[in-house]
Amino acid sequence: MKSIESCMTRGGLLILALACGPAFAGLLVDADSDWKEGEVVMPPAVEEARLRAFDVGASSPNRFFVDEGSVSVGEDGVVRYALVVRTAGGAENVTFEGIRCATGERRIYASGRPEGNWVAMKKSEWQAIGGNAYNRPRAALAWDYLCDGPAPPRNRDHALQLLKQRRDHYSSGGR
Numbered sequence: 001m002k003s004i005e006s007c008m009t010r011g012g013l014l015i016l017a018l019a020c021g022p023a024f025a026g027l028l029v030d031a032d033s034d035w036k037e038g039e040v041v042m043p044p045a046v047e048e049a050r051l052r053a054f055d056v057g058a059s060s061p062n063r064f065f066v067d068e069g070s071v072s073v074g075e076d077g078v079v080r081y082a083l084v085v086r087t088a089g090g091a092e093n094v095t096f097e098g099i100r101c102a103t104g105e106r107r108i109y110a111s112g113r114p115e116g117n118w119v120a121m122k123k124s125e126w127q128a129i130g131g132n133a134y135n136r137p138r139a140a141l142a143w144d145y146l147c148d149g150p151a152p153p154r155n156r157d158h159a160l161q162l163l164k165q166r167r168d169h170y171s172s173g174g175r
């Protein structure tokens with residue numbers, strides 16, 4: 001017979017896991033040791049008409065966008081997209097990135113140039129998504145829009161649908 005203390009401890013851990021799931025997704029899921037990243041194809045140049053703004057959930061003078069024309073979900077489970085960050089002063093940073101929902105990691109593949117071409121990053125490795133200011137747009141995309149814990153969107157159409165609405169994990173229980 002289980003003791004009340006044992007049940008309360010397990011219940012408390014379950015509540016903690018559910019509440020903090022997005023923040024610890026990479027720690028709760030074992031990485032597939034046989035996983036191989038698929039071929040990465042650079043998207044077309046970013047176009048203003050395809051930009052979808054998204055909320056990063058923190059006060060920032062910057063504005064954040066995903067180019068909907070660049071969004072893909074690979075058979076490897078990686079969600080790839082072009083991220084556009086615009087500063088209040090008018091500067092713009094464009095990157096082509098990927099999120100691996102299963103491990104809570106992100107990777108920057110290339111940097112966009114004003115003339116529309118991509119320049120591959122010299123050092124492009126999978127890194128844990130943190131909540132610091134630099135990673136906040138990636139964390140928002142992963143935890144508030146695209147990933148359902150370790151599960152990526154089913155396909156490109158599903159990813160685009162998810163980008164249109166931010167999830168509120170605390171009031172609606174997630175998706």
